Amino acid sequence: MSKDFTLNGLFSVKDLHVLITGAGTGIGLYMAKGFAANGAVVHIVGRRQNKLEEAKETLxxxxxxxxxxxxxxxxSDRAAVTELVSSLKLLDVLINCAGIVLPDPPCTHLSPLPDLQAALLASPEDTWSRTFSVNVESVFFLSVSVLHLLAKSAHGGRIINVSSIGSTMSDPNTHQPAYQASKAAVNHLTRLLASKFREQGIRVNAISPGYFPSQMQDASNPKSMLARAKELVPVKRGGEEEDAAGTAIYLASRAGSYVNGELIVLGGGREWA
Structure with missing residues (x-):
C-alpha cells in the first residue's frame, strides 16, 4: 500500500464526523472553524441556541x-446527553470542550492566614459539585455514550478532551481551586479512557490550553492572564484561533494517529516559565 506524505494526506479531516461540545464560543468554536474549513461534517453542541446559530453562520x-x-x-444532564447521542448516526471524533469556571473569593499566598482561610472557606457550597459535574463527569458520560459510534469509525475513533494549563500549574496567585482540580482530573480521566478503550481502536488524548480569548479570558481586562501574555508567556503572545484548531486537527488526522493517552500543553511555554 502506497503512503501519502502530502499535507492533504497526513492532516486531512475531510468527511470526518466531528462532535464538539462548548462550540458556541471560545476554543470550541475555534476548533469547529478548523474542521469546517477543511471539509469535516461538524456537529456543534452548547446550552445556548442563539450562540450555536451564530456559530453555524460563522462556519x-x-x-x-x-x-x-x-x-x-x-x-451535564445525562438525559440530554442520551437524547443527543440518539440523534447521531456516525461519529469519528468527539471533542469534549465544554467547561465552566465559577468565581471564588480572591486570595494569594501572600494573604494573611485568617484572610486566606476565610477566602478559601467562603467558596459557595455548590462550586465543587457543579464544576466537577460539567468539567469531569460530563466528559466521562458523553465519551462512554458515543463509544458504539466511535468504535464503528472506519478511521478509528478519536476523543480529544480539552483540559487547561491550570491543571498542571500551581500558581499561588490564582484562586480557582475547584476548576484547576477538575482539569487535573480530566488529564487522568484521559489516560483511563485511553486504556479502557484501546481494544475498540479508539484513541483518547487531551489538549491543555493556556491563555486564549474566551469567556474565561478577557483581553480587554488589563489584569487578565491573556492581557498579560506578552509578559508571562515565552513566545510573547496569547493563543490564537489557529493554534487551537491546528492542534485538534493534528490529533484527529493521520498525522497524530500514533499519539494516545497523552496531554499536549498548548501554552506557548507558560507551563515552565
Whole structure:
C-alpha cells in the first residue's frame, strides 16, 4: 500500500464526523472553524441556541459548502446527553470542550492566614459539585455514550478532551481551586479512557490550553492572564484561533494517529516559565 506524505494526506479531516461540545464560543468554536474549513461534517453542541446559530453562520461564512449541525443541550444532564447521542448516526471524533469556571473569593499566598482561610472557606457550597459535574463527569458520560459510534469509525475513533494549563500549574496567585482540580482530573480521566478503550481502536488524548480569548479570558481586562501574555508567556503572545484548531486537527488526522493517552500543553511555554 502506497503512503501519502502530502499535507492533504497526513492532516486531512475531510468527511470526518466531528462532535464538539462548548462550540458556541471560545476554543470550541475555534476548533469547529478548523474542521469546517477543511471539509469535516461538524456537529456543534452548547446550552445556548442563539450562540450555536451564530456559530453555524460563522462556519458557513468560512466554508459555504460545510456541513454544520447544531444541538442545543446541557451536557451535564445525562438525559440530554442520551437524547443527543440518539440523534447521531456516525461519529469519528468527539471533542469534549465544554467547561465552566465559577468565581471564588480572591486570595494569594501572600494573604494573611485568617484572610486566606476565610477566602478559601467562603467558596459557595455548590462550586465543587457543579464544576466537577460539567468539567469531569460530563466528559466521562458523553465519551462512554458515543463509544458504539466511535468504535464503528472506519478511521478509528478519536476523543480529544480539552483540559487547561491550570491543571498542571500551581500558581499561588490564582484562586480557582475547584476548576484547576477538575482539569487535573480530566488529564487522568484521559489516560483511563485511553486504556479502557484501546481494544475498540479508539484513541483518547487531551489538549491543555493556556491563555486564549474566551469567556474565561478577557483581553480587554488589563489584569487578565491573556492581557498579560506578552509578559508571562515565552513566545510573547496569547493563543490564537489557529493554534487551537491546528492542534485538534493534528490529533484527529493521520498525522497524530500514533499519539494516545497523552496531554499536549498548548501554552506557548507558560507551563515552565
Amino acid at each position: 458557513l461564512q468560512i466554508n459555504p459548502d460545510a456541513q454544520v449541525h447544531f444541538h442545543a443541550a446541557d451536557i
